[in-house]
Amino acid sequence: MTNWREKFIELLLIGAASASILIVLLIFLFLAKEAFPFVLDPGxxxxxxxxxIPVSFKKEVFGILPLITGSLLVTALATIIMIPFGVLGAVYIAEIAIGRERAFLKPFIEIMAGIPSVVIGFFGLIILSPVLKKIFQLNTGLTALSGAILLALMAIPTVISISEDAIRSVPKSYKEASLALGASRLQTIFKVVVPAALPGIIAAVMLGIGRVVGETMVVLMVTGNAAKITFNPFESVRTMTATIAAEMGEVAFGSDHYQALFWVGIVLLSVTFGLNFIAQKVLTRYRMG
Amino acid sequence: MVRTNVKMEMRAVNFYYGNTQALFDVSIAIPEKRVTALIGPSGCGKSTFLRMFNRMNDIIDGTNHTGEVMIDGESIYQNNNSSAELRKKVGMVFQKSNPFPKSIFENVAYGPKIHGIKERTQLQEIVENSLKAAALWEEVKDRLNKNATNLSGGQQQRLCIARALAVEPDILLMDEPASALDPKSTTRIENLISELQKNYTIVIVTHNMQQAARVSNYTAFFYEGHLVEFDKTNKIFTTPIKQQTEDYITGRFG
Structure with a gap:
């Protein structure tokens, strides 16, 4: 009797664990099914x-390279911005802030993580873009940099709270050992504590990047949406996510354009998959030592 | 009998964790280049006493003390910024071995690097000498770049000793360095302590009475925050003056 119940519960757990895998698999299959005809017709x-150029009187073209470079540029810039703020912020909260500061900062940062992206986008459109335009004397404030700054803002809370957990879980004995050798507090933090927490910090940054790559609303609102290949932060770009969001609603079902958008989706999904895969690899390698 | 110099001294020290007093009017003079063992039941203040000498109690919030703590005749609590300098002179080995999750080499080189030594050959020399002094060199010389956390418990503890020696301290404070080790590793650590005694002043906290008898020249018996008796080890173990000491040593309590 108990044996039967054990078995049942085990099955239930396996089912629950497999459900997410199954769903991801189905999404992939669906994407592939919708995208596949494109391989046969335009090739x-x-x-x-x-x-x-998905809409044209002459000839429509569906080269996704500018979309990929657009996403790449925005993501790279956002990452450069979010790493120092996220990691140093985490170090401050975990190691330096006194009780009262932490009690204020922690919930504040968690609230920041919950701001809807459209609100951040709105802020970017009305406040940040004009400022950037003025500072750098640009034709338009809707640039890759504007998007990157806002995306970093959105990802920083994630990076901070996960890095902070990692830093706090470094054994106290490491700190004691370092201090007992005559190291100062800052030396101890940056030469012992942060290196020991590095796998967790890397995971935090990877998650932050994941959020940045997948974010749609902000980039749609502030990056200018010009589909061109550029690595200049002060030019307008168009990301993969923004393209799908902007065009999917108006596209003719089953058309070349429709299928091309599904290809964009596949690329996007592969990128996030790849990122997670790399993060896992890095984590296991560090754990092995 | 050879007269020895006093290396470390306490005068009328009281120590408090918040409102709880952990040391009561402790005065002691610890001789140079000898091994002094601290014995007593758990919670009697041995570790607190030990950590007074490298100011490790400072990192705990809400602690304070009265009285004077001196090393080489100088009060070590005068200057608030001197704890790093002080800890360079007073090495510490903890109860649970705590190597950094770095390579064996980097563990030993950590202290010298912190204190400004950058040249690779010099670091290599320090690492080799420290590991030799800690009787670990032969076992690890071929794998200095391997992660230290892969070493056995006894090896890790000797690595921590090597790490402490690398900054060239005068004094080694050891907080039950062998309590988490198997008998064989314990013997190695004890032999090592006898060896190190030639060059260092060693203060060791131990729960193990035989260990105190084996390794130390002097023994201090603590009870409930009071220093009950302090004398030559053979005197403490054969003809203690205080009844409490005798009771503890003969196993009647504790």
Whole structure:
């Protein structure tokens, strides 16, 4: 009797654990099914082009390279911004802040994580973009940099709270050992505590990047949405997510454009998959020592 | 009998964790280049006493003390910024071995690097000498770049000793360094302590009475925050003056 119940519960748990895998698999299959006809008709080579002109009187082109570089540029800039703020912020909260500061900062940062992206986008559109335009004397404030700053703002709370957990879980004995050798507090933090917490910090940054890559609303609102290949932070770019969000609603069902958008989705999903995979690899390698 | 200099001294020290007093009017003079064992039941203030000498109690919030603590005749609590300098001179080995999650080499080189030594050959020399002094060199010389956390418990503890020696202290404070080790590793640590005694003043907290008898020249018996008796080890173990000491040593309590 008990044996039967054990078995049942085990099955239930396996089911629950597998459900998410199954769902991801189904999403992949669905994407592939919708995207596949594109391979036969315009051909996969079409996707590798450097121009994305989905609506045209002459000839429509579906090169997704500018979308990929757009996402890449915004993500890279956001990462550069979020790492120092996120990691140093975490160090401050975990190691330096006194009780009262921490009691104020922690919930504040958690609230920051909960701001809807459209509100951040709105802030970017009305406040940040004009400021950037003025400072750097640009034609438009809607640039890759504006998007990157806002995305970093959104990802920083995640980076901070996960890094902070990692830093706080470094055994106290490491700190004691370092102090007992005559190291100062800052030396101890940066030469012992942070290195010991590095796997957790890397995971935190990877999660932050994951959030940045997938974020849609903010980039749609503030990056200017010009589909061109550029690595200049002061130019407008168009990301993969913004493209899908902007065009999917108006596209003719089953058309080349429709299928091309599904290809964009596949690329996006692969990128996030790849990021997670790398994060896992890094984590296991560090754990092995 | 050879007369020895006083290396470390306490005069009328009281110590408090918040409102709880942990040391009561402790005065002691610890001789140079000898091993002094601290014995007594758990919670009697041995570790607190030990950590007074490298100011490790400072990192705990809400602690304070009265009285004077001196090393080489100088009060060590005068200057608030001197704890790093002080800890360079007063090494510490903890109860639970705590190597950093770095390579064996980096563990030993950590202290010298912190104190400004950058040159690789010099660091290599320090690492080798420290590991030799801690009787670990032969076991690890071929794998200095391996992670220290892969060493056995006894090896880790000797690595921590090597790490402490690398900053060239005068004094080694040891807080039950062998309590978490198997008998064989314990013997190695004890032999090592006897060896190190030639060059260092060693103060060791121990729960193990035989260990105190084996390794130390002097023994201090603590009870409930009071220093009950302090004398040559053979005197404490054969003809203690205080009844409490005798009771503890003969196992009647504790």
């Amino acid at each position: 996969i080579k079409e996707l590798l082009g450097s121009q994305w």
